[in-house]
Amino acid sequence: QQQVKQSPQSLIVQKGGISIINCAYENTAFDYFPWYQQFPGKGPALLIAIRPDVSEKKEGRFTISFNKSAKQFSLHIMDSQPGDSATYFCADSSGNTPLVFGKGTRLSVIA
Amino acid sequence: DTGVSQDPRHKITKRGQNVTFRCDPISEHNRLYWYRQTLGQGPEFLTYFQNEAQLEKSRLLSDRFSAERPKGSFSTLEIQRTEQGDSAMYLCASSFVRGEQYFGPGTRLTVT
Numbered sequence: 001q002q003q004v005k006q007s008p009q010s011l012i013v014q015k016g017g018i019s020i021i022n023c024a025y026e027n028t029a030f031d032y033f034p035w036y037q038q039f040p041g042k043g044p045a046l047l048i049a050i051r052p053d054v055s056e057k058k059e060g061r062f063t064i065s066f067n068k069s070a071k072q073f074s075l076h077i078m079d080s081q082p083g084d085s086a087t088y089f090c091a092d093s094s095g096n097t098p099l100v101f102g103k104g105t106r107l108s109v110i111a
Numbered sequence: 112d113t114g115v116s117q118d119p120r121h122k123i124t125k126r127g128q129n130v131t132f133r134c135d136p137i138s139e140h141n142r143l144y145w146y147r148q149t150l151g152q153g154p155e156f157l158t159y160f161q162n163e164a165q166l167e168k169s170r171l172l173s174d175r176f177s178a179e180r181p182k183g184s185f186s187t188l189e190i191q192r193t194e195q196g197d198s199a200m201y202l203c204a205s206s207f208v209r210g211e212q213y214f215g216p217g218t219r220l221t222v223t
Contacts (some may be wrong), residue, residue, distance in 0.1 A: 031209050043115075043202055043214040044154065089153050098144055098167065099204075099212060101153030 004092045006102025013109050019077040021105045023090035026071070034099070035064065035075045036089045044089060048075070080109045113137060115215035117203050123221045124193055131189045132218045136205030143186050144212060145178055146202040147171065154202055154214075160186060161208065193222045 005024045013019045025033070032051045036044035050057045050064040050073065057064045063076040077084055087106050091099040116135045124130050136143045142161050146154035157176070158168045162183040172178075175193075180186040190197055198221050204212040 032211065034211055036214070041219070043117075043200075043217045046211055046213055049211050091153075093212075098146075098156040098159055099154070100156070104151075104153050 004090055004100055004102040006090050010106045013080045015109055015111045017080050019080045019107055021075045021088055023102055024072045025092050027092050029094050031093050033073050034091050038087045082109045085109050115203055115205050115213055117215040117218050121219045126222055128193055129191045131187055132201055133187050134203030135185045140205035140207055142206045143180055144204040145188050148200045148202055195222045198222045
């Protein structure tokens with residue numbers, strides 16, 4: 001079964017700093033790589049997703065960068081804010097299989 | 112709000128009882144997924160539908176679990192003879208075929 005290896009498990013960042021979360025994948029036939037943000041007691045919310053034909057996608061303070069040769073993609077959160085404190089999940093998708101999630105990264109942004 | 116909705120949001124039940132959860136997907140989406148999430152873990156796939164057809168079931172889905180999507184719209188997930196190990200957040204998501212999945216708020220199940 002395909003796996004997604006997410007790191008780090010937890011991350012503490014100063015307010016205004018850059019948060020970086022990495023995911024390594026195995027599946028080479030994916031349709032897109034999404035990142036989800038989840039607050040305690042809530043369902044995961046789609047934050048940003050990248051398709052394989054682009055190497056970077058930016059939405060506001062959130063950027064996904066994709067390194068196809070390394071089979072890795074990363075989430076960068078610029079100017080991190082306390083409201084960004086949540087658990088972030090990367091996932092691997094192929095159109096005919098369900099999402100396979102990483103184990104999550106708990107981000108804490110401290111003032 | 113036209114997002115994915117789930118009902119109930121919380122369910123407390125005694126071991127051995129049956130429970131049923133409902134999911135209403137985003138109306139244009141033809142795929143509907145069920146996942147289970149335990150504390151500190153990522154969501155784990157249970158089953159999914161394309162329209163009314165159930166296309167895949169995880170080995171996590173024991174024979175006590177059954178899911179339906181009778182008219183290709185809402186879906187129900189039933190757990191029979193609940194066990195304490197069934198305590199988890201049950202998440203529903205929907206999408207177009209090969210599209211991004213959007214999750215509902217989840218149903219928190221506690222089996223006592």
